[in-house]
Amino acid sequence: MERYYQPEIECASREQILSWQNERLVKQVRNVWDHVPYYRKKMEENGVSPDDIKGVEDLHKLPFLTKDDLREAYPYGLLAKPLGDCVRIQSTSGTTGKRVVAFYTQHDLDLWEDCCARAIMAAGGTNEDVCHVCYGYGLFTGGPGLNGGSHRVGCLTLPMSSGNTERQLQFMVDLGSTILCCTPSYAAYLAESAIEHGVRDKLKLKAGIFGAEAWSEEMRQDIQNKLGIKAYDIYGLTEISGPGVSFECSEQTGMHINEDHFIAEIIDPNTGEVLPDGTKGELVFTSITKEAFPLLRYRTRDICVLTREKCSCGRTHVKMSKPMGRSDDMLIIKGVNVFPSQIETVLMEQGYPANYQIIVDRVNHSDTLEVQVEMTPERFSDNLGKITEMEKELVAALKAMLGIYAKVTLVAPKSITRSEGKAVRVIDKRKI
Numbered sequence: 027m028e029r030y031y032q033p034e035i036e037c038a039s040r041e042q043i044l045s046w047q048n049e050r051l052v053k054q055v056r057n058v059w060d061h062v063p064y065y066r067k068k069m070e071e072n073g074v075s076p077d078d079i080k081g082v083e084d085l086h087k088l089p090f091l092t093k094d095d096l097r098e099a100y101p102y103g104l105l106a107k108p109l110g111d112c113v114r115i116q117s118t119s120g121t122t123g124k125r126v127v128a129f130y131t132q133h134d135l136d137l138w139e140d141c142c143a144r145a146i147m148a149a150g151g152t153n154e155d156v157c158h159v160c161y162g163y164g165l166f167t168g169g170p171g172l173n174g175g176s177h178r179v180g181c182l183t184l185p186m187s188s189g190n191t192e193r194q195l196q197f198m199v200d201l202g203s204t205i206l207c208c209t210p211s212y213a214a215y216l217a218e219s220a221i222e223h224g225v226r227d228k229l230k231l232k233a234g235i236f237g238a239e240a241w242s243e244e245m246r247q248d249i250q251n252k253l254g255i256k257a258y259d260i261y262g263l264t265e266i267s268g269p270g271v272s273f274e275c276s277e278q279t280g281m282h283i284n285e286d287h288f289i290a291e292i293i294d295p296n297t298g299e300v301l302p303d304g305t306k307g308e309l310v311f312t313s314i315t316k317e318a319f320p321l322l323r324y325r326t327r328d329i330c331v332l333t334r335e336k337c338s339c340g341r342t343h344v345k346m347s348k349p350m351g352r353s354d355d356m357l358i359i360k361g362v363n364v365f366p367s368q369i370e371t372v373l374m375e376q377g378y379p380a381n382y383q384i385i386v387d388r389v390n391h392s393d394t395l396e397v398q399v400e401m402t403p404e405r406f407s408d409n410l411g412k413i414t415e416m417e418k419e420l421v422a423a424l425k426a427m428l429g430i431y432a433k434v435t436l437v438a439p440k441s442i443t444r445s446e447g448k449a450v451r452v453i454d455k456r457k458i
Contacts, residue, residue, distance in 0.1 A: 030143035030179055035286055036341045040334075043285050043342070048081035050314035051289065055079045055088070058320055061106045064099045065091075065322065082289060085312065086300050091324045096126045096265060105129055107318045117165035118264045125165075128264050129318035135174065137315055141270030141284050142175025148275045148282070148339070149233040149258045151205055153180030156230075158203035160186040160194055160212065161238065167268030168238050172207040175270065181205065188212065191219050199228045206234040210241035210249065210257075211449035214380050217252035231255045237262065237269055239449055240349060240367050244374025246278075259348055265324055266311050272346055277338050280345030287315045290344060291323070292332050295353040303332045308353050309346065327354040329365075357386060357452065359393045362430050366451050369397055369432075372423050377405075381442050387455040395432040397424065403439045 038046075056076045058065045069075065072089045079087065096104065105112070111131050118126045130138070151157065157176035161168025169187055176183040184201060186194055188208070194216060197203065206213060213236055220226045231253055237260035246257045261281050262269035271288055272281035283290050288311050292301045295308040309326045313319075328349040337345065351365030358364070366384055373382055378399050385396040399420065401409075409416060413436050420434040443450075 030140065031147045032144075033340070036144065036282070036343060038286075038342060040342065044082060046286050047289055047314060051082060051085065051312065052076075052079055054312075054314050054316075054320055055322065058106060058322060062104055062320075064095075064103045068095075085289065085291065085323065088312075088323050090298065090310065091321050093126060093265070093325075093327075101127050104319060104321070106320055107131055112318050115165075116167045116170065116264050116268060126265060128267075131317045134267070134317050134319075137287060138171060138267045138270060139174030139178050141267070141273075141287065142171045143178035144175075144284065145235060145258070145260050145270050145273035146172070146175050146179050146181065146205065148273055148341075149205060149235055149256070150276070151176075151179050151181060151233070155179075155181045155204045156184065156202055157181035157205045157207065158184045158186060158194075158198060158231075160188050160206070160208040160216075161269075163187045167262065167264050168207075168209075171262070171268040171270055172235065176205075176207075191216065192223075195220055195223060195225055198231070199225055202230045204230055204232050206231055206253075206255070208234075208236060209238045209449070210236040210245055211239060211380065213249050213253070213257070214245065217249060218379075221252065226252075226254075229253065233258060235260050235273075240351070240370075241380070242367055242370045242374055243348075244371055245380045248374060248380065261346065261349070263326060265319075265321055266313055266326075267316065271311065275337065275339035275341060279337075280333060280347050282337070282341045282343045282345055285343045288312065289314060290332060290346065292330070293325075295327075295329070303334055303344075306331050306350065309349070327352045329353055329356075357384075357395075357454070359386060359395050360430055362428065364395070364428055364430070368427050369424065372420070372427050373397075373399055376420060376423060378402075378420075382451070383442055384452045385455065386452065393456070395430065396435060397432050398435045398437055398442065400437055400442045401439055406439050 059076045068089045074087050112129045113132050114130045115127050159172045163169030173185050213234055234255050234257045250257050258274040259281055260269050260273045262271040272283040274281050291310040292307040293310055301307045309328045309330050311324050312322050329351045330349050331347040333345050351367055356363055381400040383398045387394045417434045417436055424432045
């Protein structure tokens with residue numbers, strides 16, 4: 027068990043972390059220059075050579091990579107190793123556009139699974155646990171990543187994948203699952219289903235590791251209360267490796283980034299200027315140990331904050347906040363920036379479940395915003411004559427948060443399609 031809680035790495039001094047990063051960055055920059063013509067061309071266009079990069083302090087000299095670069099270089103243009111050295115691909119979900127394919131050597135897979143093992147250990151996992159993985163398997167990184175991390179820790183691993191909720195609950199009860207790994211929206215659905223099927227008290231869950239989509243603190247509390255667990259956030263993206271780039275510890279005040287493998291920056295999403303720790307901006311990652319698909323200064327489009335405040339868990343790696351939204355799928359409605367997470371926060375504060383949809387349209391050249399909110403069975407049956415009044419209350423709460431009017435439609439229980447993978451929160455008809 028102690029192999030994956032590595033105090034010498036996760037609790038290393040700032041000086042040691044910087045030493046690792048400096049050495050590995052210099053080596054990685056030379057590697058992509060020598061083996062990735064696409065990236066060498068970008069560096070040349072920006073007047074940068076490997077000799078200009080002496081360490082992390084020179085990172086800002088390198089050009090950014092974006093998802094557009096990955097699509098342009100598809101499929102092999104950013105590959106840094108011969109195909110004969112690669113053993114697997116994974117792919118993005120495609121929820122924001124054309125799929126992106128990432129490559130892995132066996133060494134890459136080993137490091138990725140180690141990172142996921144750290145996340146499980148931080149959630150209290152040991153080789154005595156039963157790890158129930160119902161992230162999707164296949165091209166999506168969620169299932170394979172947590173599956174491999176669970177094996178590393180020595181847990182009994184249930185590779186359930188997503189779907190077939192009744193079977194999920196049966197195995198949870200029969201095999202005594204103690205750690206649940208899935209999207210937060212599916213965790214909320216499983217909690218609802220466990221209560222509905224009368225098996226909530228038969229569950230032995232103690233922790234959940236949830237990621238792959240945005241979720242609010244209010245949603246975390248709701249899941250924790252309904253399942254009787256501690257819910258831990260995990261972060262990753264296929265382009266960098268998958269889940270396990272960062273993860274929460276027991277303090278639940280941000281996710282520790284595995285800085286021995288990734289260098290994180292926060293930039294102004296409009297200017298590209300590097301911002302100091304504690305400033306909200308766009309998260310950028312550089313992979314310093316990846317072999318097959320090493321990305322330098324990859325713009326994630328996730329908006330968050332980095333902090334190096336001392337953590338009670340003893341880990342010294344920098345923390346990133348829960349993403350506050352994205353700079354590329356941020357909704358601009360009547361000139362106002364709107365993040366779905368803001369809407370979710372209002373709904374949860376008002377006691378509504380985390381099942382909702384945001385519908386954006388354009389009528390007579392003007393943007394419209396509608397939020398469809400599902401009611402709980404109890405609230406629905408007890409307030410049939412007060413629906414209009416309740417909608418008005420939500421309209422006021424949303425306007426106070428967003429600064430603009432949003433139409434609210436309260437709908438009957440279970441009338442919004444449940445998600446077993448990534449929840450489809452936004453329908454933007456302006457793009458259709």
